[in-house]
Structures are given as C-alpha cells and as structure tokens.
Amino acid sequence: MTQQFGSNCVLYFPPNRFEQPSWIHQGNLNIVPTFLEPETIQRETRRRIIQDSPLSVTKNWILEILLDKNIFNKVLKNVAGPNGTHTQIIVGYKGDAASIWNTINSFLKLVLRTQENVGLGVAKRGQRYMAILLDQKPVVHNIFQLSTGQTAILNIVLSILGSSAESVGQN
Numbered sequence: 001m002t003q004q005f006g007s008n009c010v011l012y013f014p015p016n017r018f019e020q021p022s023w024i025h026q027g028n029l030n031i032v033p034t035f036l037e038p039e040t041i042q043r044e045t046r047r048r049i050i051q052d053s054p055l056s057v058t059k060n061w062i063l064e065i066l067l068d069k070n071i072f073n074k075v076l077k078n079v080a081g082p083n084g085t086h087t088q089i090i091v092g093y094k095g096d097a098a099s100i101w102n103t104i105n106s107f108l109k110l111v112l113r114t115q116e117n118v119g120l121g122v123a124k125r126g127q128r129y130m131a132i133l134l135d136q137k138p139v140v141h142n143i144f145q146l147s148t149g150q151t152a153i154l155n156i157v158l159s160i161l162g163s164s165a166e167s168v169g170q171n
Contacts, residue, residue, distance in 0.1 A: 011159050058159070065101055068096075069093055070093075103161060117133075118133065121133040
C-alpha cells in the first residue's frame with residue numbers, strides 16, 4: 001500500500017461531489033483563491049485524496065501556475081528608448097509554468113475542436129473568476145458554469161497534469 005501511494009497519483013472523485021454552479025449564489029463568482037503551501041514532511045501529504053469539490057482546488061492550482069508564469073518565466077528584451085534610456089519589454093514566456101499553461105490551453109483547444117485561439121482568462125482582482133476564451137472573447141464566462149460532465153473531464157485532465165508537474169518539480 002505504501003508503494004501504491006508513494007509512486008502513483010491517487011485521487012478519487014466521489015459520485016456525491018458537488019461544485020456549486022455560478023448561478024446558485026452570487027458569492028460563488030467572487031470566491032477568493034488560497035495559494036497552496038506544500039508540506040515537506042516525508043510520507044505526509046496535505047493533498048486531499050478524496051475530492052468532493054475539485055474545481056475549487058483546480059482553480060487555485062491554475063492561479064498558482066499563472067502567478068509563477070508571470071513572475072518567473074518572463075523572457076525580457078532590452079529596448080533602447082528616447083534620450084539614451086533603456087527599458088525591458090516582455091517578449092514571451094519560457095519555463096515550467098509557461099509550459100503547463102500552454103498545455104492547459106492546448107487541452108481546451110482539443111476539447112473545443114477548434115484551430116482558433118483558445119485559452120483560459122482570469123478576471124481582475126476582486127472578481128477572480130476564470131473564463132474560457134475563444135479569440136479573446138468569453139465562450140464560458142465562468143468555469144463554474146460548466147456542466148457536470150465537462151467539469152469532471154476538466155478536473156481529471158488538470159489533476160493528472162498537476163500531479164505530473166508536481167513530480168517534475170520535485171526532481
């Protein structure tokens with residue numbers, strides 16, 4: 001049993017799980033994410049193996065990836081400005097978080113069966129909902145509006161991706 005938990009991704013979505021849809025209560029649109037701090041104690045995990053509301057956990061993880069991408073994965077270029085000044089501009093993103101972010105958006109493109117520009121969008125502070133964008137326009141205004149089946153697929157894929165990313169970060 002120890003080997004099973006030590007070398008595999010273990011996660012269970014029980015049939016009685018419940019994600020509150022955004023239309024049920026206006027407050028659900030303004031849930032503030034909490035960033036996760038991993039425990040470093042061997043043989044202990046703070047990760048909940050049984051997930052009865054996995055989309056909230058997934059949302060927090062996605063926000064962590066986005067934060068890491070924008071802080072640690074920026075590719076900057078020095079540009080000469082007027083009067084001999086220099087400034088740096090962002091020309092792209094490269095690194096683990098950027099790679100995960102691109103994989104998430106590639107998954108959305110595959111699910112939506114489109115060649116157009118698809119990706120996640122995050123609302124400004126104070127609102128912090130996540131939308132699925134198609135050519136920079138929301139097609140799903142809040143991921144909590146997804147159907148149960150769509151939510152289940154999204155949670156499964158992002159949980160696998162998150163577990164893979166976690167194991168890469170530990171090596």
